[in-house]
Amino acid sequence: MWLCNTGAMLDWWLEADPFASGTLAVSPPHELHWEQVGVPDGEPMLFVHGGPGAGATESDRRFFDPSHFRVVLFDQRGCGRSTPLEELSNNTIDDLVADIEALRVELGIETWHVFGGSWGSTLSLHYAQCHPEAVRSLVLRGIWMLRPEEIEWWLYTLRFVLPETWATFAEHIPEAERGDLLSAYRSRLASDDPAVVDAAAQRWATYEAACCTLHPNPEFAAHFDDPEVARAVAILESHYFSTGGFEPEDQLIRNVDLIRHIPTVIVHGRYDMVCPVKNATDLAANWPEAELIIVPDAGHSSHEPGTRHELIAATNRIRDTGSPLLGTES
Numbered sequence: 429m430w431l432c433n434t435g436a437m438l439d440w441w442l443e444a445d446p447f448a449s450g451t452l453a454v455s456p457p458h459e460l461h462w463e464q465v466g467v468p469d470g471e472p473m474l475f476v477h478g479g480p481g482a483g484a485t486e487s488d489r490r491f492f493d494p495s496h497f498r499v500v501l502f503d504q505r506g507c508g509r510s511t512p513l514e515e516l517s518n519n520t521i522d523d524l525v526a527d528i529e530a531l532r533v534e535l536g537i538e539t540w541h542v543f544g545g546s547w548g549s550t551l552s553l554h555y556a557q558c559h560p561e562a563v564r565s566l567v568l569r570g571i572w573m574l575r576p577e578e579i580e581w582w583l584y585t586l587r588f589v590l591p592e593t594w595a596t597f598a599e600h601i602p603e604a605e606r607g608d609l610l611s612a613y614r615s616r617l618a619s620d621d622p623a624v625v626d627a628a629a630q631r632w633a634t635y636e637a638a639c640c641t642l643h644p645n646p647e648f649a650a651h652f653d654d655p656e657v658a659r660a661v662a663i664l665e666s667h668y669f670s671t672g673g674f675e676p677e678d679q680l681i682r683n684v685d686l687i688r689h690i691p692t693v694i695v696h697g698r699y700d701m702v703c704p705v706k707n708a709t710d711l712a713a714n715w716p717e718a719e720l721i722i723v724p725d726a727g728h729s730s731h732e733p734g735t736r737h738e739l740i741a742a743t744n745r746i747r748d749t750g751s752p753l754l755g756t757e758s
Contacts, residue, residue: 452534454505454527455518461509462502462531465489470498471747472537474528476544476552477501478570481664482657483508487731491543491739496747500540502531504551506664513656514663521574521672525555532562541746543739545569545730546703547668550680556690557683566692567742567752569735570700570728571707573680579669581704582639583609590639590701597635600628614666617659626655632666633658639701642727684715691751692718693742697726697735719754 449463463484466473473492477484484501492499503510505519505527528551532540541564544552549568556563572578587594598606605612616628633652641648652658676682692715696708705722712720723734730736742752749756 451510452502452527452531454530455523457512457515458505458518458527459511460502460505460527460531461511462500462535464498464500464535466492466494466497466499468498470496472540473497473499473743473746474532474540474542475499475501476528476542476548476555477504477507478544478546478548479507479661479664480504480547480668481507481514481661482547483510483660490736491730492743493747497743500531500535500537502527507660514660516663516667519664519667521551521554521668524551525558528555529559529562538562539564541565541567541743541752543567543743546572546728547665550574553680553687557680557686560687560690563687563690564750565746565752566687566690567695567739567746568692569695569730569739570703571694571696571711572703573678573707573711574668574673575677576673578703578707579610579673582702583669586639586701593635593638597631600631610666610669613662614670617663617666625659629655629658629662632662636661636665636702640727640729642697642699642725642732645729645731648729648731681711681714684711688715688717691753693752693754694718694720695723695735695738695742696720697723697728697732699726700728702728719752721754 446463446465447468452460452462454460475488483503488501489499504524506513506515539562542552549570550572552566552568556566601609601612613628613632616624619625637649637652694708694712696705698705708720712718721738723738726732726735745752745756
């Protein structure tokens with residue numbers, strides 16, 4: 429079984445080239461980078477990356493059987509290999525939903541499965557609620573719904589669990605400005621001085637990386653040491669924290685009726701410090717048809733063994749039965 433040999437398959441994915449890639453011009457000035465891996469006539473699967481700002485990576489292919497799926501990965505506006513990097517104009521969640529739909533049409537895909545984690549779960553939920561007819565199933569990880577309480581948790585409340593980690597984040601800002609860390613960071617990230625931008629971006633990204641895994645993971649954290657990665661993550665996340673909230677704030681929960689019929693699995697780490705498990709239980713309480721799997725020994729990252737296992741199991745169920753739901757195995 430492929431599920432039992434994830435290491436070997438990961439090696440295959442990392443060595444494999446996409447069978448197709450390109451760019452998609454959307455509203456100016458944005459051009460999106462996309463690629464397809466797996467088999468051209470396979471079952472279509474969209475991977476929606478997190479962040480915002482992170483971009484898709486080769487390791488994001490690890491969750492899908494390469495002999496079965498046609499996996500589409502793309503970098504959202506301002507992220508990764510899309511251009512221009514870090515661009516905030518015409519960059520809203522509705523723009524991103526329109527981009528996903530434009531990409532589906534561009535690639536000639538009638539319907540697809542959608543897989544997204546963290547910010548990718550936000551965007552996947554919103555896309556499915558706007559275009560339920562295009563979505564066969566959802567696999568969601570690390571639920572984030574952009575509610576004020578979730579942003580407050582990340583900016584402030586997390587200090588009660590990880591005080592030293594939070595202090596390195598907060599202490600970059602003078603004490604007089606710490607009552608509004610988001611505005612203080614946004615002003616520095618918008619500075620004309622590249623050194624000021626990079627210093628703020630590195631603190632922001634380092635804070636996020638340190639919160640992502642249950643146990644310290646230097647290899648994972650090193651990805652955020654790249655100044656380009658740190659800037660994109662910090663600039664895009666702070667932008668969406670400030671401007672991207674829904675009205676009403678619990679819109680993604682209120683609109684569950686639009687997607688209640690879509691087979692959905694929610695995977696969430698019990699000790700997720702970026703997106704508290706309450707986010708997942710709040711969503712699941714209003715969506716009993718969805719399967720909620722709480723991984724008992726995991727934090728936020730999809731890289732952690734228990735979370736990776738459950739995500740691969742969900743996509744294997746799609747491969748075998750067409751649905752990610754538990755109990756659908758033959």
